[in-house]
Amino acid sequence: MSFFRQNRKLLLVLLGLVAFGVLRAPWENRLREQLVKQRLLLPPPGHTALQQMSQSALMGTLGGLRSLVATYLSLDAFGDFGEKNWDELQRKYRIICNLEPRDETHWVSVVWHIGINATAHVQYYSEEMPKYERERRFQQYCSEAIKLAEDGIKQNPKSAPIRLQLAEVYREKLKDPCNTARVYKDMLGLEGTPGYITRFYGYFLADCPGKEKEAYAYLMRLFQMGEKHHLPTLFVKIKELEEKLNVPFPRRIKTDEPERPDKPKKPSNVLPGGIVVP
Amino acid sequence: MSEVLEKNPTEEPVETSPLAVEVNNLTKVFSTGIRGDHVVAVDNLSFEVKAGEVYGLIGPNGSGKSTSMKVVLGLMQASKGEAKVFGLDSGDIRARNVTGFLPENPYFYKHLSGAETLQFYGKLCGMKRKDLKERTAELLEMVGLEHAAKRRLGGYSKGMLQRIGLAQALIQRPKLVILDEPTAGVDPVGSREIRDLILKLRDDGITIFLCSHLLEQVQEVCDRVGIIFEGRMRREGPLDELIAIENQTAMTLENASPELLEKINELIKAEESTKLVEQGHPRTTLERMFIKIVGRKQDGGKS
Amino acid sequence: MSQPSASLNRKAPLLSLRTVWTIARGTLTQLIRMRTFYFLLAFAGLVVAIGNFNIPETPAKELSMIKKVSFGTMDLFAWLFAIVSTALLIPRDLEDRTLYTILSKPVRRVEYLLGKLFGVLIVVGISLTVMYLLCGFMISFRESVYIAEELAAMEKDGRYSNKEIRDQIALISKHGMRPELGIAVIASFLKAAVIAVVTIFLSTFASSSLFTIIISILIFLIGHAHNMASSFWLHQSDGSMFVQQLVKVVKILIPDFQLFSFSEGIVLGEVVPYALVGQMFLLTAGYIIVFLLLSLLVFADKEF
Numbered sequence: 001m002s003f004f005r006q007n008r009k010l011l012l013v014l015l016g017l018v019a020f021g022v023l024r025a026p027w028e029n030r031l032r033e034q035l036v037k038q039r040l041l042l043p044p045p046g047h048t049a050l051q052q053m054s055q056s057a058l059m060g061t062l063g064g065l066r067s068l069v070a071t072y073l074s075l076d077a078f079g080d081f082g083e084k085n086w087d088e089l090q091r092k093y094r095i096i097c098n099l100e101p102r103d104e105t106h107w108v109s110v111v112w113h114i115g116i117n118a119t120a121h122v123q124y125y126s127e128e129m130p131k132y133e134r135e136r137r138f139q140q141y142c143s144e145a146i147k148l149a150e151d152g153i154k155q156n157p158k159s160a161p162i163r164l165q166l167a168e169v170y171r172e173k174l175k176d177p178c179n180t181a182r183v184y185k186d187m188l189g190l191e192g193t194p195g196y197i198t199r200f201y202g203y204f205l206a207d208c209p210g211k212e213k214e215a216y217a218y219l220m221r222l223f224q225m226g227e228k229h230h231l232p233t234l235f236v237k238i239k240e241l242e243e244k245l246n247v248p249f250p251r252r253i254k255t256d257e258p259e260r261p262d263k264p265k266k267p268s269n270v271l272p273g274g275i276v277v278p
Numbered sequence: 279m280s281e282v283l284e285k286n287p288t289e290e291p292v293e294t295s296p297l298a299v300e301v302n303n304l305t306k307v308f309s310t311g312i313r314g315d316h317v318v319a320v321d322n323l324s325f326e327v328k329a330g331e332v333y334g335l336i337g338p339n340g341s342g343k344s345t346s347m348k349v350v351l352g353l354m355q356a357s358k359g360e361a362k363v364f365g366l367d368s369g370d371i372r373a374r375n376v377t378g379f380l381p382e383n384p385y386f387y388k389h390l391s392g393a394e395t396l397q398f399y400g401k402l403c404g405m406k407r408k409d410l411k412e413r414t415a416e417l418l419e420m421v422g423l424e425h426a427a428k429r430r431l432g433g434y435s436k437g438m439l440q441r442i443g444l445a446q447a448l449i450q451r452p453k454l455v456i457l458d459e460p461t462a463g464v465d466p467v468g469s470r471e472i473r474d475l476i477l478k479l480r481d482d483g484i485t486i487f488l489c490s491h492l493l494e495q496v497q498e499v500c501d502r503v504g505i506i507f508e509g510r511m512r513r514e515g516p517l518d519e520l521i522a523i524e525n526q527t528a529m530t531l532e533n534a535s536p537e538l539l540e541k542i543n544e545l546i547k548a549e550e551s552t553k554l555v556e557q558g559h560p561r562t563t564l565e566r567m568f569i570k571i572v573g574r575k576q577d578g579g580k581s
Numbered sequence: 582m583s584q585p586s587a588s589l590n591r592k593a594p595l596l597s598l599r600t601v602w603t604i605a606r607g608t609l610t611q612l613i614r615m616r617t618f619y620f621l622l623a624f625a626g627l628v629v630a631i632g633n634f635n636i637p638e639t640p641a642k643e644l645s646m647i648k649k650v651s652f653g654t655m656d657l658f659a660w661l662f663a664i665v666s667t668a669l670l671i672p673r674d675l676e677d678r679t680l681y682t683i684l685s686k687p688v689r690r691v692e693y694l695l696g697k698l699f700g701v702l703i704v705v706g707i708s709l710t711v712m713y714l715l716c717g718f719m720i721s722f723r724e725s726v727y728i729a730e731e732l733a734a735m736e737k738d739g740r741y742s743n744k745e746i747r748d749q750i751a752l753i754s755k756h757g758m759r760p761e762l763g764i765a766v767i768a769s770f771l772k773a774a775v776i777a778v779v780t781i782f783l784s785t786f787a788s789s790s791l792f793t794i795i796i797s798i799l800i801f802l803i804g805h806a807h808n809m810a811s812s813f814w815l816h817q818s819d820g821s822m823f824v825q826q827l828v829k830v831v832k833i834l835i836p837d838f839q840l841f842s843f844s845e846g847i848v849l850g851e852v853v854p855y856a857l858v859g860q861m862f863l864l865t866a867g868y869i870i871v872f873l874l875l876s877l878l879v880f881a882d883k884e885f
Binding site for chain 3: 012013017018021022024025028031032035038039042065066071100102103105108109192194
């Protein structure tokens with residue numbers, strides 16, 4: 001009893017803390033839900049990410065310096081990019097993306113690094129490696145890039161840049177017109193989708209076996225929308241489809257290609273999404 | 279919950295007590311350590327300070343002086359008994375309107391200048407701007423710190439801090455000033471200045487309650503003294519009564535001839551029951567001698 | 582001898598805002614003269630360094646990184662500053678015995694605590710405003726440079742339509758300086774306010790500034806991490822009863838500081854509803870009231 005008498009104040013303080021804690025808990029849970037829903041608060045990073053972090057990064061993350069840790073790691077990852085250390089780079093980006101899953105620029109970067117740079121590196125600059133190994137690694141990096149992009153899209157369902165980068169992997173690396181077209185289709189109507197995607201969707205659908213009719217209908221709709229879309233590739237693609245589908249001659253479009261001034265080519269170091277290759 | 283030190287004031291008017299401080303059966307017990315051991319710092323202490331007098335509570339270090347003072351100031355709560363200031367419970371915030379306090383070795387905000395310090399404390403007392411400005415100037419002059427009014431306290435000497443501390447205690451024109459070891463760490467010149475200030479305050483009708491272990495100092499200014507030891511009041515009364523040796527008489531003569539001294543000695547010898555205890559030239563105190571030698575000029579107004 | 586009855590009968594309100602303001606102003610002067618604002622110079626240097634990041638990335642990503650690092654650092658500086666300056670105040674007043682002279686004036690202890698808290702909050706508010714202006718200037722400057730470069734590049738080869746150019750500029754602007762970022766600063770302020778009042782609470786029974794600083798930082802880290810760490814621990818410990826109970830106790834006793842980190846979402850460009858900001862203000866007020874009351878409970882009969 002004397003303990004309670006002597007520590008009356010301490011007990012009262014504890015009681016106050018507990019009462020306030022119990023009262024605020026439901027309110028705070030509701031607020032947390034709302035903040036997460038509004039994407040203002042990030043959900044906790046997965047335990048794998050926390051486990052993979054260095055001690056200091058973990059402390060920083062737990063201490064509320066999540067953005068700073070993510071930024072530091074992404075700067076650090078540039079070192080791995082310079083060293084062509086793709087696996088380490090991917091590991092760091094897994095953590096970064098876990099820390100800030102809603103920053104689409106992280107996903108775009110990692111898909112670009114793994115899907116474009118790492119694949120190019122094993123394809124063209126790893127001559128010391130046996131051909132079989134290079135091909136296997138190429139496929140592995142492509143799959144990893146696709147997986148990363150899909151994870152990114154799950155976190156950012158309305159992201160056009162991640163899809164653009166994913167389509168790049170399908171288009172440039174895997175030469176897969178069907179999946180390229182599928183991704184472009186997903187992008188239609190999303191904010192930030194470049195205007196040319198409307199046409200690109202049709203172009204790649206046209207190359208997808210079994211989708212010719214659908215592609216022809218789509219490209220014809222574009223054609224009928226006006227001269228704005230009357231670009232050389234559109235003509236070429238429609239002509240190819242007319243041949244493939246045996247479209248009766250009277251229904252075929254005129255063969256004259258529109259006159260088009262010579263336009264400078266897009267700089268070779270600029271990738272879709274505006275990413276500049278150093 | 280334990281009783282709070284601040285008592286909620288009532289709006290009822292207070293009858294002014296003729297006693298500035300009233301301490302009745304005050305006991306203060308401190309718990310020490312986790313095991314809850316107890317130390318009795320003040321044990322059933324009672325004393326009164328009459329309005330207008332200078333009262334000194336003296337005793338060695340650790341005798342309970344400061345603890346009693348803190349209870350009177352409302353900084354501490356009595357374990358038993360009570361302390362009143364002008365009839366109000368010492369925890370009543372209104373008592374602090376009429377009380378000024380100078381703690382031992384006071385430290386104020388070093389970043390404030392002398393004048394800013396006084397204004398800060400004046401504002402805490404609810405003083406109006408104009409009045410505060412005038413009062414600040416008046417007090418700075420009184421404690422001899424006009425020249426250092428704009429200097430930050432970080433550059434003040436110990437004596438200057440003590441004087442600004444005294445000015446701070448007086449800012450709201452209190453009727454009771456409580457001083458805890460007012461000359462601790464101050465050199466004799468500064469000490470004398472503080473003593474003079476205390477006497478001036480008494481002449482202005484302000485009650486002074488001071489704690490000290492420097493007997494000489496207390497002797498010079500106090501009307502009444504209480505001697506406290508191990509938390510208990512050992513002796514209390516008017517200073518003259520306390521220090522007088524009832525069965526001895528001292529005579530100090532000036533320019534007395536050897537013949538006169540011889541006659542006096544003869545007379546003493548004639549009285550059977552009287553014995554000459556001591557004869558010689560009176561000594562000045564060390565403090566007086568020091569002041570005479572050093573003087574105020576060397577200090578240039580700074581201690 | 583004059584009678585003190587007039588002074589004794591002077592009204593003593595339960596809370597004098599004038600006294601609170603006097604102590605708050607004193608605290609503000611103290612922190613300014615202690616040269617605590619020098620840390621803003623360090624921040625300015627950092628912002629300039631961040632502003633000169635040169636990463637082989639898109640302008641949008643570079644701007645986003647600059648913004649995140651600047652606002653993240655601002656948030657870090659705000660809460661750290663709130664802890665350190667608060668922890669230096671009350672224990673120092675006690676160590677220096679300045680508290681004796683203050684409390685021996687007609688000052689209520691609640692007025693003293695409120696004054697100290699408001700003083701710290703004013704300083705944190707000023708610091709955040711200055712930091713925000715510095716960041717705003719740097720980000721706006723970089724944004725205008727990027728836009729000018731992009732415009733020049735896109736217009737030069739004439740391959741892009743006006744709409745495409747507008748879209749690209751809009752993308753850069755989205756990651757640049759936007760008025761909503763002001764709310765991110767408010768979020769940092771609310772977080773700093775909560776940790777300041779928790780530090781005041783701790784310093785009412787702490788014996789030194791150092792102790793208060795260490796414990797406050799520890800509480801802040803735990804309060805920031807418990808939501809994140811609980812899932813981690815629970816996973817690690819395979820949901821052991823002990824860990825579950827421990828997580829519950831921590832959640833109840835320690836404020837949830839992660840909730841106040843909604844500035845991160847705002848910096849990433851998310852829209853924040855004002856109603857939600859209002860609720861966060863209310864929650865902050867709740868924390869301030871409760872922790873001030875608890876501080877008062879300890880401080881009211883504290884003996885010096």
